[in-house]
Structures are given as structure tokens and as C-alpha cells.
Amino acid sequence: MAIMTESTIQVLKDGHVTSPKGFTAGGIHCGLRKEKLDFGWIHSENPAAAAGVYTLNTFQAAPLKVTKNSIEQEKHIQTIIVNSANANSCTGEQGYSDALTMQQWAAEKMDVSTDHVAVASTGLIGVPLPMDKIKKGIDLMGSETSTEDFEHAILTTDTVTKHTAIQLEIDNKTITIGGAAKGSGMIHPNMATMLSFITTDAAVDPDSLQHALREVTNKSFNMITVDGDSSTNDMVLVLANGQQNNNLLNESHPEWATFIQALQLISEELAKMIARDGEGATKLIEVNVKGAPTEESAGQVAKAVISSNLVKTAVYGSDPNWGRIVCAVGYSEQPLDPEKIGVSLGDIEVVKDGLPLEFDEGEGKSYLENKTVKLGIDLQNGSCEATAWGCDLTYDYVKINASYRT
Amino acid sequence: MAIMTESTIQVLKDGHVTSPKGFTAGGIHCGLRKEKLDFGWIHSENPAAAAGVYTLNTFQAAPLKVTKNSIEQEKHIQTIIVNSANANSCTGEQGYSDALTMQQWAAEKMDVSTDHVAVASTGLIGVPLPMDKIKKGIDLMGSETSTEDFEHAILTTDTVTKHTAIQLEIDNKTITIGGAAKGSGMIHPNMATMLSFITTDAAVDPDSLQHALREVTNKSFNMITVDGDSSTNDMVLVLANGQQNNNLLNESHPEWATFIQALQLISEELAKMIARDGEGATKLIEVNVKGAPTEESAGQVAKAVISSNLVKTAVYGSDPNWGRIVCAVGYSEQPLDPEKIGVSLGDIEVVKDGLPLEFDEGEGKSYLENKTVKLGIDLQNGSCEATAWGCDLTYDYVKINASYRT
Numbered sequence: 001m002a003i004m005t006e007s008t009i010q011v012l013k014d015g016h017v018t019s020p021k022g023f024t025a026g027g028i029h030c031g032l033r034k035e036k037l038d039f040g041w042i043h044s045e046n047p048a049a050a051a052g053v054y055t056l057n058t059f060q061a062a063p064l065k066v067t068k069n070s071i072e073q074e075k076h077i078q079t080i081i082v083n084s085a086n087a088n089s090c091t092g093e094q095g096y097s098d099a100l101t102m103q104q105w106a107a108e109k110m111d112v113s114t115d116h117v118a119v120a121s122t123g124l125i126g127v128p129l130p131m132d133k134i135k136k137g138i139d140l141m142g143s144e145t146s147t148e149d150f151e152h153a154i155l156t157t158d159t160v161t162k163h164t165a166i167q168l169e170i171d172n173k174t175i176t177i178g179g180a181a182k183g184s185g186m187i188h189p190n191m192a193t194m195l196s197f198i199t200t201d202a203a204v205d206p207d208s209l210q211h212a213l214r215e216v217t218n219k220s221f222n223m224i225t226v227d228g229d230s231s232t233n234d235m236v237l238v239l240a241n242g243q244q245n246n247n248l249l250n251e252s253h254p255e256w257a258t259f260i261q262a263l264q265l266i267s268e269e270l271a272k273m274i275a276r277d278g279e280g281a282t283k284l285i286e287v288n289v290k291g292a293p294t295e296e297s298a299g300q301v302a303k304a305v306i307s308s309n310l311v312k313t314a315v316y317g318s319d320p321n322w323g324r325i326v327c328a329v330g331y332s333e334q335p336l337d338p339e340k341i342g343v344s345l346g347d348i349e350v351v352k353d354g355l356p357l358e359f360d361e362g363e364g365k366s367y368l369e370n371k372t373v374k375l376g377i378d379l380q381n382g383s384c385e386a387t388a389w390g391c392d393l394t395y396d397y398v399k400i401n402a403s404y405r406t
Numbered sequence: 407m408a409i410m411t412e413s414t415i416q417v418l419k420d421g422h423v424t425s426p427k428g429f430t431a432g433g434i435h436c437g438l439r440k441e442k443l444d445f446g447w448i449h450s451e452n453p454a455a456a457a458g459v460y461t462l463n464t465f466q467a468a469p470l471k472v473t474k475n476s477i478e479q480e481k482h483i484q485t486i487i488v489n490s491a492n493a494n495s496c497t498g499e500q501g502y503s504d505a506l507t508m509q510q511w512a513a514e515k516m517d518v519s520t521d522h523v524a525v526a527s528t529g530l531i532g533v534p535l536p537m538d539k540i541k542k543g544i545d546l547m548g549s550e551t552s553t554e555d556f557e558h559a560i561l562t563t564d565t566v567t568k569h570t571a572i573q574l575e576i577d578n579k580t581i582t583i584g585g586a587a588k589g590s591g592m593i594h595p596n597m598a599t600m601l602s603f604i605t606t607d608a609a610v611d612p613d614s615l616q617h618a619l620r621e622v623t624n625k626s627f628n629m630i631t632v633d634g635d636s637s638t639n640d641m642v643l644v645l646a647n648g649q650q651n652n653n654l655l656n657e658s659h660p661e662w663a664t665f666i667q668a669l670q671l672i673s674e675e676l677a678k679m680i681a682r683d684g685e686g687a688t689k690l691i692e693v694n695v696k697g698a699p700t701e702e703s704a705g706q707v708a709k710a711v712i713s714s715n716l717v718k719t720a721v722y723g724s725d726p727n728w729g730r731i732v733c734a735v736g737y738s739e740q741p742l743d744p745e746k747i748g749v750s751l752g753d754i755e756v757v758k759d760g761l762p763l764e765f766d767e768g769e770g771k772s773y774l775e776n777k778t779v780k781l782g783i784d785l786q787n788g789s790c791e792a793t794a795w796g797c798d799l800t801y802d803y804v805k806i807n808a809s810y811r812t
Contacts, residue, residue, distance in 0.1 A: 059736035059744045090732055092745070092761045125729025126762040232733055309715070310807055317808025323531025326496055327638055330465035338465045339498070355498045356532040395801050401716055402723025 008168060009262050011269075015165020017042060017180035018147045020201035022243040025180075026145035027153030030137030032085035032123070032130065039137030040153030041106070042080040042180075042197055047116050048241035049206035050077035051213040053221075055234045061089035062099040063119040064235055070103070070115040075206035077239055078116040080197060081106045081141070082154045083134060084182075085123040089232040098129045105138045120195050122156055122182065122233050147180075154182040154195055157400055162273040168262050170255045171246040175202040179266050183234070183274040193231035196221060196270050202259065203242030205250035212260055213238050220267035223299065223388040224275040225307050238263070275389040276372075280396030284372045285315055286389050291342075293382035297334045301377060302388035304332035312393035315373050320364030322350040329377060342378035346370075353380075414574060415668050417675075421571020423448060423586035424553045426607035428649040431586075432551035433559030436543030438491035438529075438536065445543030446559030447512070448486040448586075448603055453522050454647035455612035456483035457619040459627075461640040467495035468505040469525040470641055476509070476521040481612035483645055484522040486603060487512045487547070488560045489540060490588075491529040495638040504535045511544045526601050528562055528588065528639050553586075560588040560601055563806055568679040574668050576661045577652040581608040585672050589640070589680040599637035602627060602676050608665065609648030611656035618666055619644050626673035629705065629794040630681040631713050644669070681795040682778075686802030690778045691721055692795050699788035703740045707783060708794035710738035718799035721779055726770030728756040735783060748784035752776075759786075 018025050027040035052071050054064045071077060081102060088095045099119050107114040121129070151161035165178035183194030204212075213236065221236055242248075249259050276284040287305045292298030305311055308328040314321045322343050329341060343351035346367045350359050367373070424431050433446035458477050460470045477483060487508060494501045505525050513520040527535070557567035571584035589600030610618075619642065627642055648654075655665050682690040693712045698704035711717055714734040720727045728749050735747060749757035752773045756765050773779070 056739075057733065057736040058738075058742060059732055087729075090729065090744075090757070090760065090762065125732060126757070232736060309803075313804055313807035316804065319809065323493075323496065326465055326531065327463065330463040330638060332464075333462075336464060338496075351496070351532070354496065356496065393804060393807075395804050397715075398719055398722065398799060398801050398804060401719035403725065 008258060009265060010167045012165040012167060015178055016147045016163045017150070017178045017197055017199050019165035019178040020176040020199045022046065022201055022241045023178070023199045025147040025150035026141070026143065027149030027151070028137060028140045028143065028145055030140065031133040032083055037149055037153035038084050040082045040150040041141050042150065042199065043110060044078050044239055044241045045243070046241055047076040047078045048239035049204050049209055050075060050118070051206060051210040051238045053213055053217045053236050055232060057232045059090060059232045061087055061121060061233045062091060062095040063088055063121045064233065065096060066099040066103055067118040067120065067235065070118065074113070074115040076116055077118045077237070078112040079106055079110045080118040080120065080237060081138070082120040082195065083137065084154055084156055086121060086127055086129055087123045087125050087233045088121040088129050090126040091128050094128055098131055101131065102134055102138070105135060106141065109138050109141050118237055120235060122154065122193060122195055125232060151180050154180070156182065157279055158182050158277055160277055162270055162277065164266060164269045166262055166266055168258060170202060170249065170259060173244040173246045175200060175244055175246065177262055177266050179270045181270040181274055194221065194234045194274060196236040198236070198238040198263070198266060200238070200240045201243040202240050203244070203246050203248050204240035205248055208250040209238055209240055212263055216260065216264045216267045219264060220271040223302070223386070224271045225303065225388070225390045272389050275391050278391035279400045280394040280398070281391030282394055283315055283370070283392045284389065285312070285391060286372065286374045286387060287377065288374065288385065288387045289377045289379065290385035291379040291381055292384045292386070293335060295384045295386055298384050298386035299388070300334050301329055301332045301379065302386045304328045305375065305377065306388040306390035309393055312390065315368055316392035316394050318365050318368035320345055320350065320361060320368060322356070325375060325377070326351060336379045336381055340380040342380065344376040346374050414664060415671060416573045418571040418573060421584055422553045422569045423556070423584045423603055423605050425571035425584040426582040426605045428452065428607055428647045429584070429605045431553045431556035432547070432549065433555030433557070434543060434546045434549065434551055436546065437539040438489055443555055443559035444490050446488045446556040447547050448556065448605065449516060450484050450645055450647045451649070452647055453482040453484045454645035455610050455615055456481060456524070457612060457616035457644045459619055459623045459642050461638060463638045465496060465638045467493055467527060467639040468497060468501040469494055469527045470639065471502060472505040472509055473524040473526065473641065476524065480519070480521040482522055483524045483643065484518040485512055485516045486524040486526065486643060487544070488526040488601065489543065490560055490562055492527060492533055492535050493529045493531050493639045494527040494535050496532040497534050500534055504537055507537065508540055508544070511541065512547065515544050515547050524643055526641060528560065528599060528601055531638060557586050560586070562588065563685055564588050564683055566683055568676055568683065570672060570675050572668055572672055574664060576608060576655065576665060579650040579652045581606060581650050581652065583668055583672050585676050587676040587680055600627065600640045600680060602642040604642070604644040604672060606644070606646045607649040608646050609650070609652050609654050610646035611654055614656035615644055615646055618669055622666065622670045622673045625670060626677040629708065629792070630677045631709065631794070631796045678795050681797050684797035685806045686800040687797030688800055689721055689776070689798045690795065691718070691797060692778065692780045692793060693783065694780065694791065694793045695783045695785065696791035697785040697787055698790045698792070699741060701790045701792055704790050704792035705794070706740050707735055707738045707785065708792050710734045711781065711783065712794040712796035715799055718796065721774055722798035722800050724771045724774035726751055726756065726767060726774060731781060731783070732757060742785050742787055746786040748786065750782040752780050
């Protein structure tokens with residue numbers, strides 16, 4: 001992952017998905033949930049070049065199919081609508097038809113082309129959408145609410161809203177990229193009950209944007225896990241409405257690499273916010289694997305460690321039990337030499353060349369009491385690296401998930 | 407899995423690893439743990455044909471290497487020694503040398519050939535074995551203890567001992583097969599912190615026994631999971647000492663299939679005992695997948711469901727949230743048609759042809775309150791099936807694992 005200097009890319013202090021020029025957003029209560037906001041939208045003044053990545057779960061929910069089709073056909077989106085509480089997943093032909101109806105209603109309400117509306121849903125699986133409530137939500141679109149309301153309306157078991165924005169110079173124009181996300185449980189590499197919406201006022205070629213998003217997602221949203229389950233509904237969308245009138249960004253633009261860096265940064269920040277707010281989580285865990293023969297292999301090892309319930313509970317208990325880390329590395333099924341592996345907890349080296357080092361257990365324990373815990377693994381078997389993010393496994397995770405529906 | 411009739415194979419009422427003729431076992435306290443028994447042995451009056459399967463973790467612990475080498479060379483084992491509390495894993499050359507020393511000391515003490523001793527260890531990773539304590543344990547081998555003491559000595563976080571025995575007729579001789587196992591956390595398909603020892607007084611060709619064990623293990627021990635982590639130390643050993651003087655059992659013996667059935671039955675029973683006693687578990691979960699194109703594919707789907715933290719917490723909370731089951735099926739990466747899948751909770755059908763059925767939620771909830779919960783999945787995409795076993799994910803799992811070492 002490239003290092004970004006502050007002079008190139010600036011993180012805004014209170015950035016939102018509407019920080020880029022020409023975007024508005026809002027959220028209201030339409031009755032899908034008892035009291036909380038449950039329906040939101042993002043709207044661009046003009047059709048924006050659009051790209052999307054979607055869950056790999058075989059049971060892809062209806063709204064994903066609708067959104068994917070529209071983006072593939074039109075390569076532009078002007079309005080995104082999102083409901084929480086109901087995933088419109090495993091709902092058969094009725095569900096697909098409902099998602100299409102939502103898209104059409106929103107297009108009429110906002111006076112945009114039907115295929116310029118993206119639809120997203122999150123929540124319970126297998127329950128038909130109450131379309132009267134959805135209709136109520138759509139009727140209220142554009143009413144006076146705030147971006148914060150949008151950020152709240154898309155949440156499920158999340159405890160905080162997730163948003164950020166950054167700025168950079170392209171063609172001497174100040175480009176802003178903003179983002180909002182939700183996702184708490186069921187987060188796993190490959191888009192798991194996670195929704196993320198990224199906006200920018202840069203002008204970007206939609207095909208280039210699609211390639212960029214896929215590349216960046218593989219090193220950000222696909223590298224987080226909360227509980228290893230990947231959902232039927234997850235997607236990341238990027239909208240670029242071009243309101244800064246820069247020269248169209250694509251692979252041959254001299255500042256394309258900088259734009260990719262910025263997209264990587266915002267994706268990584270949103271991904272980390274999701275991991276940190278994992279269901280019941282008290283700590284963000286970052287696993288960095290270096291010395292791997294390929295990036296993919298490094299990624300597989302990092303994912304094995306970040307997904308290990310035993311590692312996650314050890315971090316929760318601040319137990320410097322590096323044996324569990326080594327064990328997870330060992331079952332990752334990646335090429336490695338047990339006699340070369342190194343492990344560190346933050347700056348504390350605990351294993352070198354496959355053998356334990358003497359270290360102060362109290363120091364290890366106290367390092368693990370931090371709110372962000374970094375686990376380092378050196379395979380000494382190549383020059384590639386990867387980073388994955390996750391969270392600890394706590395009593396509250398069990399509590400939340402043993403009674404999600406009650 | 408074949409159906410076994412009571413007339414063919416009988417489960418003994420209080421079966422043990424020493425139920426077969428010619429085996430003794432014992433366990434003592436040698437000081438590896440504070441008070442609990444921590445060193446045990448199984449001994450056969452004569453060298454027994456032996457077979458073993460071992461963890462696939464890249465970091466295979468020293469005792470596994472020693473045992474595997476000996477069985478490969480000699481195909482016979484007379485004595486098995488096991489210590490708990492310390493895994494002798496990630497201990498480098500010293501660890502390997504220690505395992506060899508254990509083997510040699512035990513051989514001298516029991517007056518058997520060095521290569522006829524199998525060595526097993528379970529417990530903490532990365533700590534050198536205190537060989538003075540091991541020596542003390544070996545010095546006490548053969549002293550007057552009981553099979554129950556052996557079964558206790560091999561435990562770690564297990565709450566109960568695991569043992570059973572069965573009888574069947576081969577060549578008109580009554581053949582007994584007995585078994586003892588340990589394993590609680592870190593149990594996952596492919597031998598995860600799980601030790602299992604099976605004995606029989608049948609005469610069996612060692613190569614045939616090895617093939618049989620591998621086949622049977624794939625449908626029993628490799629189909630259980632507690633937390634998805636697979637450990638560095640796990641193994642299953644089978645010893646057949648031939649004291650019933652049946653005609654040597656091998657693939658061409660007319661009753662070979664019956665013997666395999668019996669080996670499958672005892673392996674499955676031990677595997678289920680391990681799953682039921684998963685760390686913090688309150689329920690045994692059995693996932694049966696049918697209608698798959700291959701047995702392997704059925705197994706992959708079953709493992710995805712049984713490994714899902716969201717399914718495990720839903721079962722803990724007796725929440726008939728079948729969406730989580732469908733979701734896990736969907737990310738199993740197996741060939742399937744979302745519009746054909748069926749799901750049932752015990753006898754209650756909840757999904758058919760990919761769509762939810764109306765069912766009484768209270769009935770679903772009350773079914774999930776059973777101590778054994780069966781989840782059925784029909785892919786309607788072939789004629790193969792597989793079963794996996796696991797347990798619910800509870801507060802106590804977190805509690806146990808957040809403070810394993812303290």
C-alpha cells in the first residue's frame with residue numbers, strides 16, 4: 001500500500017458523503033423500524049459516472065441485481081436509495097419485482113431516469129418488503145433532512161455512523177471524495193452485510209472507475225472481517241459527478257495514481273470504521289503480513305489470523321497468547337516455512353525464526369489493552385505484504401447475535 | 407453413511423478404550439498442571455497394528471512428527487503416552503529432541519521397542535516441555551491407576567471425559583472396539599486440538615487399517631468444528647492387537663465392510679462427544695446437507711453452516727433465523743441453485759425452493775431449545791449428502807478463551 005503524504009491528500013475534519021460538490025443526502029422514518037430512521041437517499045445534481053462491487057454470496061439479494069444491471073447498462077447513477085430493517089433477500093420473484101418498483105418510484109419522485117437509480121437494502125433475510133412503507137419513504141425523498149440522517153438511516157446493529165471525506169488536487173482543481181458506510185456484524189472479506197457509498201466531484205471515466213474500485217476494494221473492504229460470515233446484500237458504490245471540471249480521469253491521466261491512492265485511503269478509512277464498530281467489539285485489530293511470495297498469499301494469511309475466534313478472544317482478554325496467531329498462520333494453507341516465521345504484538349517481537357522470544361508478559365498484556373492492536377507477521381518467504389482489519393470477539397457479540405430478532 | 411442395525415453392532419453400556427482385550431490404560435499427576443491429572447498412557451500386551459491421521463496445520467508439533475515416523479516405519483505401536491498442559495509445539499529442535507526422549511524413556515520403562523511408542527501432547531504452544539516432570543510421569547507408568555484416570559489426564563478445557571466401546575461379530579469372534587478422546591476448543595475439520603485413541607482386539611492388516619482410518623476420519627473427526635481453528639497437535643490413532651484371533655481383516659475379508667461401519671460408528675460417536683463438549687457449548691448442532699452433486703460439495707456446505715458464528719449464536723439464542731443458514735450456504739462457494747434450496751429445523755420445513763415457508767415461530771424456537779439441534783439443507787442438485795457436527799457459540803466460549811492462560 002502506497003504511503004500518502006499530507007501535502008497530497010488531506011483528510012477533512014468533519015467529512016461526509018455530501019462533502020463533494022453537487023451531492024445531497026437525507027434520511028427519514030418510513031415505518032420499517034419502530035422508531036429509528038430506516039430510509040435514506042443520496043442524490044447528485046447530475047448523473048454521475050458510477051461503479052459497483054457486490055457480494056460474492058450465491059444468494060445475491062434482489063436490490064443488488066437491479067443496481068448491478070443498471071450500472072452495467074448506463075454506467076451512470078444519479079440517485080441512491082437505501083432501506084434498513086429488511087434485506088429483500090431470499091424473496092424470490094416478488095422481491096426482484098419489488099426492487100424494480102422501488103427503483104421506478106424513486107426515479108419518478110426525483111425526476112431522473114429509472115436506470116439512474118441504485119437500490120440497496122439491509123436487514124432481515126426472507127421477509128417480503130412492506131411496499132406501503134417503502135412508498136411512504138420515497139414520497140418523503142427530498143424533504144428537508146440532513147446527511148447525518150442518511151448516515152443513521154442505513155445502520156442496523158451499528159453503534160455509530162461511519163463517514164469521512166478527503167481532498168486532493170487534480171489538474172489544479174480541488175477534488176473532494178466523501179463516503180458513508182454501514183456494517184457491523186456479518187462482515188467478512190468479499191462484501192458482507194456492508195454498504196458503502198463513495199462520492200466525488202471529480203470527472204472520472206466510468207470504466208476506469210470500475211477497475212479502480214475493484215482494485216481498491218480488494219485491499220480495503222475485502223480485507224475486513226467481523227465474524228467471517230458474508231452476506232447476501234453487500235455492495236460498494238462510487239459516484240463521480242464531475243462538477244470540478246477536471247480533465248476526465250482515466251488510466252492515462254498523469255494524476256491517475258494519485259486518485260487511486262485517494263480512493264484507497266477513503267476505502268481503507270471506511271473499512272476500518274466498520275471493523276472497529278464490529279458487533280460487540282472493544283478493539284480494532286490490524287494484522288499485517290509481510291515476507292510473503294505474493295500479495296494474495298499475504299492476504300490469505302492475514303485473513304486467517306483476523307478471522308480466528310481464538311485470536312479475537314485473546315485480544316479481547318489482552319492475553320499475549322501468540323501461539324494462537326502462529327496456529328492460524330499454520331492453517332492458512334499458504335506456502336511458508338515454520339522455521340522462519342516472526343510474530344510481533346505492536347513493537348514487541350514475540351516469535352523469531354519460528355521460536356518464541358523471551359518477552360515481558362505484562363508489557364504484552366498492556367499493549368493489547370490499546371483500542372487499536374497491531375499484530376505483525378513476517379514469513380521471510382518473499383517481499384509481498386497485505387493488511388487485514390477486524391475486531392475482538394466479546395460477550396456482547398454473543399449477546400447481540402443470540403437475540404437479533406427479538 | 408450406512409445404517410447400522412443393532413444385531414450387527416452393539417454399543418457397550420460403559421465402554422472404554424480398554425474394553426478390547428489386551429489393553430490397559432492409566433493416568434497420573436506429574437506436575438505439568440497444578441493438581442489435575444496430566445500424564446496418561448495406553449498399553450497393549452503385544453505390538454498392535456497401528457494407523458494414524460494428523461493435523462494439516464503447517465506447524466505440526468514435534469510429537470506428531472515422532473509418532474508419524476514410527477508408525478510409517480514399524481506399522482505397529484504397543485504403547486501410547488500423552489501429556490496435557492503443554493503441546494510441545496513451536497519448540498524447534500529442542501522440542502523434537504524432547505519428543506524423541508519421551509519416546510525412548512517410555513520404551514525403556516515398558517520394555518517395548520522405541521518405535522513401538524506413540525507420543526502425543528496437548529496444551530500451550532511455544533513453551534519447552536519440562537522434561538523433569540515428563541520423566542516423573544514416565545517413571546510412574548504402569549502404576550495402579552484406572553482407564554478413567556487416562557481419560558482425565560488427556561483433557562484440557564474439556565468438561566467431561568469422552569469414551570465409548572462397541573462390539574460386533576467377525577469370523578464368529580466377538581470383536582470389541584473402544585475409544586477415548588479429548589478436544590474442546592480449537593476443534594475444526596482436519597484435526598484440531600483433538601486427540602482420539604481407538605483400540606480393538608481384532609486382527610487387522612496395518613495398511614488396510616490406515617486406509618480405513620483415513621476414510622472414516624473424513625466423515626467423522628474432520629466433520630466437527632467448535633471454533634474453526636485447527637491446531638498443531640491433533641491426531642487420531644488406531645491400535646489393533648489381534649487378540650481375538652479372527653482372520654486378518656483387510657479389503658478382501660468378507661466382513662471388511664462391517665468392520666469399516668463399526669470404525670465409522672465409534673469415530674462418529676467420539677466426534678459428536680467432542681462437538682457437544684465444545685468450549686462453552688450448551689447444544690450439539692448437526693447439519694445434514696443432501697441433494698449435492700458430490701459428497702465433497704455436500705461436506706463443504708455443511709462445514710460452512712456449522713462454522714458460521716451467526717448460525718451458532720442463533721442456535722444458542724434459540725432463534726429460528728434461517729436467513730443465517732441460507733447465507734452460510736451461499737458463501738460456501740459450492741455449485742447450487744438459490745431457487746432450489748430447502749432448509750429445515752428438525753422436522754420443521756422453513757424454506758422450500760429458495761423461498762420462506764410460513765411456520766410457527768414459537769414451534770421453531772422451542773425446537774431449537776433441544777440439547778441436540780438438527781439443521782437440514784436440501785440443495786436439490788444431486789444425490790450426495792454429508793453431515794457435520796458442531797456446537798453453539800455462547801458467553802462462556804468467550805469467557806474461557808479470553809483468559810485461557812490466567
